[in-house]
Amino acid sequence: MAAGVAHEINNPLGNISLYTQMLLKNTDDENTKEKLTIINDETNRAAQIVKGLLDFARQSEPKLTRIDINKEIEKVLGIMTPQLKDIKVTTELEPLPRIRADSGQIQQVIMNLLKNSIQSIKKKGELMIKTATKNDYVEINISDNGCGIPKEDLNKIFDPFFTTKEMGKGTGLGLSISYGIIKRHNGSIEVKSNIGKGTTLTIKLPV
Numbered sequence: 244m245a246a247g248v249a250h251e252i253n254n255p256l257g258n259i260s261l262y263t264q265m266l267l268k269n270t271d272d273e274n275t276k277e278k279l280t281i282i283n284d285e286t287n288r289a290a291q292i293v294k295g296l297l298d299f300a301r302q303s304e305p306k307l308t309r310i311d312i313n314k315e316i317e318k319v320l321g322i323m324t325p326q327l328k329d330i331k332v333t334t335e336l337e338p339l340p341r342i343r344a345d346s347g348q349i350q351q352v353i354m355n356l357l358k359n360s361i362q363s364i365k366k367k368g369e370l371m372i373k374t375a376t377k378n379d380y381v382e383i384n385i386s387d388n389g390c391g392i393p394k395e396d397l398n399k400i401f402d403p404f405f406t407t408k409e410m411g412k413g414t415g416l417g418l419s420i421s422y423g424i425i426k427r428h429n430g431s432i433e434v435k436s437n438i439g440k441g442t443t444l445t446i447k448l449p450v
């Protein structure tokens with residue numbers, strides 16, 4: 244239902260954007276141009292939010308195969324190299340048993356967590372990624388030395404649409420989608436954070 248509505252909202256948004264761009268081309272008045280540009284940008288922002296909602300509604304059952312979590316982490320780090328340029332990344336990846344999980348979805352989770360860490364870092368960024376085998380689960384730890392999360396926000400960060408990012412930067416869906424994926428793998432995801440010091444997210448997945 245939400246997905247259907249979201250989809251239909253995209254059509255009028257597309258038309259608003261189209262007509263705004265037509266008006267933009269036909270005017271030389273700077274003040275009008277400025278306002279039309281704002282309408283256009285805000286329309287695009289609404290379209291982005293709708294897109295997020297669609298991705299959220301489309302969350303599918305995991306397609307399980309036997310995967311090595313360390314390999315998935317390395318793949319994601321490879322993809323994200325350009326965004327990690329000024330950040331010192333340390334990995335401590337213990338050899339792991341293969342677990343039954345959806346490779347694409349696990350990569351999506353790791354990517355969301357890394358993206359949050361990158362966005363939380365202002366300068367001299369450091370990221371630490373650790374994996375280990377505990378009794379009957381595999382543990383992934385992703386730590387950063389970023390801005391940290393205030394105590395009163397800790398129980399909200401997994402809620403859909405909770406974001407502290409400036410207008411247009413975040414939709415607040417990254418962690419709620421990740422939470423859903425880990426739950427459907429019968430795993431858990433937890434957060435520990437210190438303001439000004441950094442944040443650690445811990446994922447546990449059953450072997």
Ligand SMILES: Nc1ncnc2c1ncn2[C@@H]1O[C@H](COP(=O)(O)OP(=O)(O)OP(=O)(O)O)[C@@H](O)[C@H]1O
Binds near residue numbers: 360413415417
């Ligand atoms: N590593 C982190 N350091 C500091 N704050 C974090 C971290 N990870 C999450 N947060 C906080 O949790 C909020 C929700 O995160 P989430 O990934 O769900 O949404 P978002 O990053 O704001 O937007 P989106 O992921 O949709 O682009 C963030 O806005 C931020 O306040």
Ligand SMILES: [Mg+2]
Binds near residue numbers: 355413416417418
């Ligand atoms: Mg995010």
